[in-house]
Amino acid sequence: MAKIRFGLLGAGLIAPFHAKAILAAPDAELAGFTSRTEAKAAKLAQDFNCKSWPTLEAMLADPAVDAIDIMTPHHLHHEAAIAAAGAGKHVLVEKPPAMTLADVDAMINAARENNVRIAIVLNFRTKAPVLAIRNALAEGRFGRIHQIDAIMKWWRTNEYYLGDAWRQHKEWGAGATIQQGFHFIDLMHYLGGRIVQVEARMGNLAHPQIPVDDTVRSFVEFESGAVGTFLGSTALWPGQDFRIEISGENGTAVMSGEKMAVWKFRDERPGDEAIRNIGLGDFQNGASGPADMGFLGHQRIIEDFTRAIIENKEPLAPAPSARHTLEVCLAMYKSAKTGAPVKLPLLDEKVLF
Numbered sequence: 495m496a497k498i499r500f501g502l503l504g505a506g507l508i509a510p511f512h513a514k515a516i517l518a519a520p521d522a523e524l525a526g527f528t529s530r531t532e533a534k535a536a537k538l539a540q541d542f543n544c545k546s547w548p549t550l551e552a553m554l555a556d557p558a559v560d561a562i563d564i565m566t567p568h569h570l571h572h573e574a575a576i577a578a579a580g581a582g583k584h585v586l587v588e589k590p591p592a593m594t595l596a597d598v599d600a601m602i603n604a605a606r607e608n609n610v611r612i613a614i615v616l617n618f619r620t621k622a623p624v625l626a627i628r629n630a631l632a633e634g635r636f637g638r639i640h641q642i643d644a645i646m647k648w649w650r651t652n653e654y655y656l657g658d659a660w661r662q663h664k665e666w667g668a669g670a671t672i673q674q675g676f677h678f679i680d681l682m683h684y685l686g687g688r689i690v691q692v693e694a695r696m697g698n699l700a701h702p703q704i705p706v707d708d709t710v711r712s713f714v715e716f717e718s719g720a721v722g723t724f725l726g727s728t729a730l731w732p733g734q735d736f737r738i739e740i741s742g743e744n745g746t747a748v749m750s751g752e753k754m755a756v757w758k759f760r761d762e763r764p765g766d767e768a769i770r771n772i773g774l775g776d777f778q779n780g781a782s783g784p785a786d787m788g789f790l791g792h793q794r795i796i797e798d799f800t801r802a803i804i805e806n807k808e809p810l811a812p813a814p815s816a817r818h819t820l821e822v823c824l825a826m827y828k829s830a831k832t833g834a835p836v837k838l839p840l841l842d843e844k845v846l847f
C-alpha cells in the first residue's frame with residue numbers, strides 16, 4: 495500500500511514534533527497543515543515544504559489526505575475527530591482523547607461507523623523500559639503485583655500557562671493532572687490494568703494567578719488488588735525525570751525517564767543485564783519545559799499507526815484504552831473537588847471541576 499498521507503490540525507507547540515515524526519516514519523507522508531490561524535499553518539507548511547488549507551473542512555475535502563492528526567486544545571479534539579471520521583479519514587488524536595467520556599464514545603462510534611482507525615498519541619507507551627516491563631508482566635515474572643507508583647516532578651513557567659487561553663481553563667483541559675499527568679496515569683493503567691478507585695488532592699503551588707491544578711497527589715486501587723500512588727506536579731523547579739516504580743512478589747522494576755534504574759527479579763535471567771542498560775544515552779522527556787524533548791516517541795506512534803492502517807490491526811494506543819485513562823483523570827478531579835474517594839466506572843460526569 496502507498497504511504498499514509500497526514501493532514502495536521504493545529505499549529506502550536508507540538509506541531510513541529512509531529513511533522514518531524516511523520517517525515518522520519520517510513521510509511522508516512524506529510525501532506526500539510528491547517529489551524530485556527532491560517533498564517534501559522536501557512537508558515538509551518540513553508541518550513542516543512544508541504545500544503546496548507548484555510549480550514550479543517552478544506553483539508554477534509556482533499557483526496558490527497560488519508561489521515562488527520564489532531565493537535566488542538568483538549569476540549570476541541572472530539573469535534574474534529576468526528577468530522578474527520580465522517581469524511582472517511584483515519585484519525586490520530588493527541589492526548590487526552592477528549593474532555594468527557596461521552597465525547598470519547600462519540601469519537602469511537604464515528605470511527606467504527608465510517609470504518610476508519612482511531613488512535614491516541616500516548617508516546618510514553620513506546621519507551622524501551624515500558625516495553626521491557628510489559629514483557630516481564632506478560633511472562634508473569636513479577637508474580638502478584640503489590641504496588642505501582644508514578645512520580646512526575648516537573649516544571650512549567652507562568653509564561654507557558656499564559657501562552658494560550660486554553661491553558662488557563664480546567665474545563666478546556668488545562669491542569670497538571672490531565673495535561674501532563676495523563677501520560678503517567680496512562681502508564682499506571684497500561685502496566686497495572688484497570689483502576690477501580692481513586693482518591694486525590696490537588697493544589698496550586700507555583701502558579702497562583704492561573705486557576706488550574708499544578709499539583710496532584712493521589713491514591714489508586716487496581717482491579718487486580720494492587721495499589722499505587724500518583725504524584726504529579728509542574729511546580730517543582732527545575733523538573734526531574736519522571737519515575738514509574740512497580741513491585742510484585744518476585745520482582746521490582748523502576749524506570750526513570752528513558753532509563754531502567756532498577757531491574758531485580760528473584761529469577762535472574764540471561765537478558766536482564768542488557769535490560770539494566772536500557773536508556774544509558776542522553777534523552778530528554780519534558781521535565782523542565784514543554785519543548786524539552788525529542789520526537790522519537792511521536793515517530794514510534796506514527797509508525798505504529800501507519801502499520802495499524804496498512805496491516806488492518808489494532809494500534810498501540812486505541813481510543814477505548816485511552817478512554818479508561820481519561821476516566822481515571824476525571825475521577826481524580828471529582829475526588830479532589832468532593833474530598834472523597836471515587837469508584838470507577840465513573841457514571842456521573844457532571845460537576846467534575
Ligand SMILES: NC(=O)c1ccc[n+]([C@@H]2O[C@H](COP(=O)([O-])OP(=O)(O)OC[C@H]3O[C@@H](n4cnc5c(N)ncnc54)[C@H](O)[C@@H]3O)[C@@H](O)[C@H]2O)c1
Binds near residue numbers: 503504528531565
Ligand atoms: N504527547 C506529548 O508528549 C504532548 C506534548 C505537548 C502537547 N501535547 C498535546 O498536543 C495538543 C496541543 O498542545 P500544544 O501544546 O501544541 O497547544 P498549543 O496551544 O501550542 O497549540 C494548539 C493549536 O491549536 C490551534 N487551535 C486552537 N483552536 C482551534 C480550532 N478551533 N481549530 C483549529 N485549530 C485550533 C491553535 O491555534 C494552536 O495552533 C494537546 O492535546 C496537548 O496535550 C502532547
